[in-house]
Amino acid sequence: MMRAVPLLLVMALIGFPLGLAPTDAVLAWAGGAAFFAVVGVLIRNSALLSVGVALSLVEALLAFVQGSGPLNLWLALLLGVVIYILLEINAFLNLFHGVALEKSVVRMKATYWGGLALILGATGLIVGLLAAILARPSANPLLFFLLSGLMAAIAVGAALGALRAWRPRADDFLKKH
């Protein structure tokens, strides 16, 4: 039952680029990606799933090239989110396979993934706005600089957060010595 969620995400990951450009080459890559990803999910092998995801990236690249349309940033962002959620859910199911899970753990993870989806959505919005501004030749340069500054602040904040997360390891090292 729980395996249905990653399988649906695999279908979405492979189906969107195929819908964009249903050519023979895309179909061939989609077939290979689907095989590895589905087998990886079913036999709980993360390495096979990662191979499937890598093949789906090639499939997406082919679809974007052969699609002959304008830049499809929204679809790209959506595929990126699907890839992340697919890898996360599959890793979660593999890690806790055979473990008696309390409902509170599933609730916590669902809340986390929901919150992250909001952050990713907001990021997508910012990236979309930025792309739209860049695409317009008459854009206000001040607005461009403001958005660039905002992006830089987000990046620095994330980096500081990551550093803070590494601090416990240093504490352990000090305690040990």
Next chain:
Amino acid sequence: MMVVRLSPQVYRLLGVAAFALFLGVIFSRAELALMAVPSLLAIFVGLAIDTVPTYQLTHEVSSQQLFEDDLLRVTTTIVARSAVPCIEVLEALPSSVELVSNSHHKAFSLRRGETVQWTYVLRAARRSEFTLGRLHVRLHGRSGLLIRETQHFAPKPCAIYPQLIPLRRAVRPPYTQVYAGNYVSSALGDGLEFGNIRLFAPGDRTKHINWRASLRQHKLYVNEYQLERNADVILMLDTLASVGSSMHNTLDLSVRAAASLAWAYIRRKDRVGLIEYGGAFRWLKPGVGRAHFQAILDHLLEANVIFSYVAKDLALVPKRILPPRALIVALSPLVDDRFVKALQDLVVRGFPVVLLAISPVDVTRAVLAPSLPTDITCRLWALERVVQLQELRQQGIVVLEWHPDELLELVLSGMPQRRRIRRVAP
């Protein structure tokens, strides 16, 4: 000590993101570069919000001394001092116990101050000694990208003693000893069982005068009674070889029978000793009482087959371990001839020997998958054993064959129960 490491998921996300960026740069497609953003952002956010959770963990077991087939309840309590997004707890179980209910591997998510109690039940499958209380704890952050691993060790040494088979009667020892017990001795003295009548002698107590006989014979006669004495019993366990699997074998059956016999004899105030005849020669000097029974159980707990080419001589056993006229109850599957020779040695030295021969044929049948070759081999083996047991009977050893599916008490009742009744002429 807590070990902090990155989850394999971080490397997977980084790998996929790097591949997407690589494709995007090589083919000059912004979409591919954009596909890497969610994974990279998730790594940054995941590492940024990670904190070190604090908690308290306690572990309790319902009993530390069990018998086979008993149930053991293990309770673990976790108190969250701070928010614990995900705590995974595993207690490694020894092979001698089986999980009956719930799981020994569980994951929880706790809010600050929350307490959770987790109980699971184990069944003691076979005799062993082990230590519970080593808990492997893995702490996952909200993102699961950083993993902290540690161990909690609150040792709870547990012992599973062999199952005691209730025995209302055991093999009666032919000779009694000097201490008070439950067997009617042939010697006369103070007791309950009537023994003889004789002429009154100075110093005899008047309450022992047999008035009916005295009136008839016109002389004073007194009753004599038979003494009630205990006996010495030595249990001799064959640890030279065992037949069967780790869960069902002749050694475990022998140990169960030895423990049951020890309890049956100790309950009758007999002195019970133990000799383990195997690669390692171990013994326990005869004794009485519950404390001694506990010592026997502790000794039996460690009984194991240790292979050796060296045949041990029973002359090594001190006299206080093998007291004269003690009943020897030997327990063996009779797979190794060295044990048979030891029994013959005891018979020659004048010890009454009773052999409880545990059938290895039945154990082998139970362990192996049923097939025609297995069936034929077992039948031939059973025929060989019939001849072997007959030879032992001819050598003066009382042989009782125990098929494990039979009740032990039923097998022991096959032994002729001798009762000496001395009739006195009036």
